[in-house]
Amino acid sequence: MKHSDKQGRTLRILTYNVHRWLGTDRQISPNRITDVIASCNPDIVALQEVRVGRVRPGEIDQAASVASALGMDLHFQPTIRILGEQYGIAVLARHSSRIVRCGRLPTQSTRQSFEKRSALWVEVEVEGQTIQVINAHLSLRSGERRTQAAALIGPEWIGHPDCTGPAVLLGDFNAPPYSRSYRMIAHRMQDAQLSNSFGEPQPTFHTRAPVLRLDHVFVTKSIEVVDAGPVRNALTRVASDHFPLLAELRVRKKPAVAVGSKAKEGVLF
Template sequence: MRLLLYNIRYGTGPNRFFLPCGGYLGDSTRNIEAISDFVASCEPDVAGLVEVDEGSFRTGHRNQAEQMAARLGHYHIYRSKYHAEGWTRFIPVMNKQGNAFLTRDSIEPVFHYFKRGMKKLIIELELENVVIFLVHLALQFRTRHQQLAELYNLVERTEKPVIVAGDFNALWGENEIDLFLGATRLTSANENRVPTFPSWKPRRHLDFILHSPEIHSVRFDVPQVELSDHLPLVWDFEVEPQRATP
């Protein structure tokens, strides 16, 4: 099976000069087509997309997840990354920002929300042999670690092998998640800790795919694609068959 993880920055392209709001409010229609072509070329079974626009003026009021799913012939699910009862639902553009899954098979997701932080969404996708959690963690260090504690509880309650994927915003380096890995017994698919941000000169490892020991890595790649400020992660894996309970 192939999993693609990509923070697409709402299709607005990279922000090479780190300008305030650098391009976030710009038109994304042309770049999202290039991103869609790239994702299609990867032929993923599942794509986890972070920073997706549901249909603001940036996209010509079109849902980017829906557009990309149509390009791939996949199913899709989108949800705002902010809580439905939060103040962000009243803010133009922000109320159209979220995360999404694209899959070959039909989707029946479960949505969870962190208690803390502005970006609260956790999408749980249960497949036949594995459960995938998609997240976008907080920028604030303390909040990020509170969210990891909540995520730990979700992982521990899951009976199938687990994948946790997303933009962890681990601004202080990979060591930020060592305790989380130790507690959950998960392993990073990015064994060589290849940096993923910024895309044009990667220095930081912000995007992670973590997995249970029963999941075996076949191939891992970080394509050098500068269509966003993050690089995508492409991972091929196999799930060890589960023994039947006597």
């Protein structure tokens, strides 16, 4: 990724569907995912399809072990509980962080759903700057996905009064750019990959033959995108069926207010 020589600290944020730690070689390896994440040197990580696993004597919590190896705090939201195991979404942060909200996204199904599509909102403090981070994994069904996308930009999530500062909405949206659910979010927020150094946005799925752009990082106007794009190398091609998507961001400085001016300070979306 390119690096800016402008003043101001950049924030490295990663979204990654880790496919239950299962690689394309059919091997389950949380350690391999840890190596992928570490190589990206992120400040914040949003994970989808996280497998926690049974915690029995002699066994470890896989998600916790990954976070511990990375030296990051772990916030986990289960979407599936089955036979003593949990799967879900997670946010890892290298800085002080707290969960603001976690909950299920709306469904159109009247039947009991195997997976409860959810979102996880974490507030992260980075060198005195507060960043709102919302991780989501949306439905495979288009109609339901639109309902979930509408909820994410609605008053309980991105549209919430506590989310008016710099905010990032990211995850596996199962929504290519031509889909209505993608356009719904992109109309409200900036797609970080539109400002990448590759010339045009790059697909994130499948790692064996990348043709679909399903994973996204969206930001509010108070955030500048320095660069964004999938991380492709020998390790990421086998570690999961999705490529990790890395974005380098910078919070825009609030404009100075002239003495005697009644203009309000700040840039909001």
